[in-house]
Amino acid sequence: MSVRTFKGRVVVKGSVSAEALVSKGGFNTLASYQHSLMFGDKTGKCSDQNNADLYKKPMAGKALCMPQTIGSTTGGLVLYTAACMSRQPSCLLFSKEIDSLAAAGAILADVWTGNSMPTVDGLGDEFLEYVQTGDKITVKEDGTVEVER
Numbered sequence: 001m002s003v004r005t006f007k008g009r010v011v012v013k014g015s016v017s018a019e020a021l022v023s024k025g026g027f028n029t030l031a032s033y034q035h036s037l038m039f040g041d042k043t044g045k046c047s048d049q050n051n052a053d054l055y056k057k058p059m060a061g062k063a064l065c066m067p068q069t070i071g072s073t074t075g076g077l078v079l080y081t082a083a084c085m086s087r088q089p090s091c092l093l094f095s096k097e098i099d100s101l102a103a104a105g106a107i108l109a110d111v112w113t114g115n116s117m118p119t120v121d122g123l124g125d126e127f128l129e130y131v132q133t134g135d136k137i138t139v140k141e142d143g144t145v146e147v148e149r
Contacts, residue, residue, distance in 0.1 A: 003148045006127045010143040011098055012106045014118030018090035020135040020147070021062035023053045024128065026070030029078045029102065032059065036087055037078070044087040053133070063137035064089035067128055069102040079105030083115040091139050094121035095128035120145060 028048050035047030036059075044060035060082075069075050079102060082088040092098075092106055098121040106119040118139045127145070131137070136148040 001148060003146050004130055006123045006145045006147070008094070008120040008123040008143045008145065010119075010141070011103050011121055012110045012117060012119040013141050014091070014116050015139055015141050016063070016090045016118050017136065017138045018061060018063040020131050020133055020137045021054065021057060021059060021064050021089070022128070022131055022133045023051055023064070023066040025051060025053065026068055027051070027054075027064070027066040028071035029069050029075035029105075030072040033078050033082050033087070037081055037085065042087060044082060059089050060087045061090050063091050063093060063139070065093045065128065065131050065137070066095070068094060068096045069099055073101060076101040076103070076105030076108065079117070080108045080113070083109030083113045083117065086115055088115055088117050090117065091137070092117050092119040093123060093127070093137070093139070093145060095123050095125055097121050
C-alpha cells in the first residue's frame with residue numbers, strides 16, 4: 001500500500017472517503033448525467049460517449065477526478081439536480097481551477113440539498129497523472145487529498 005498526498009483549494013468544505021473515478025479529459029456534465037437524470041438510473045452511469053474514461057461507468061458515490069468541466073452552461077444545474085436525486089459523486093476533485101458553473105452547482109447542492117459534494121480544485125497536473133480509477137481517495141476539510149493504492 002502506498003499513499004500520496006495532494007493539496008488544493010477548498011470550494012465546498014467536507015471530508016469523505018470514496019473510490020476514484022478518473023477522467024483525463026474535460027468532464028461534460030450535461031452529456032454525462034443526461035441519461036441518468038432523465039431515465040432514472042440511480043447509479044448515475046455516465047452517458048457521455050465522447051468520454052472513454054467514464055462512459056457507462058457509475059458516477060454516484062465516486063470521487064470524481066478531472067481536469068475541468070466542459071460543455072453546456074447548464075453544468076451547475078445538472079450537478080445540483082444530481083444531488084437532489086441522490087446521484088451525485090461523493091466529491092469533485094479538479095486538477096485545474098474549477099469553473100464558476102461547476103462551483104455554483106456544488107455550492108447549491110451543499111446549501112440546498114443536504115447531499116454535499118466536498119469539492120477541491122487546483123490539485124495540479126501531477127494529481128491527475130497519478131490518480132487511477134479504483135484508487136481509494138480521502139478528502140479532508142482543509143483541501144488535503146490522499147490517494148491510496
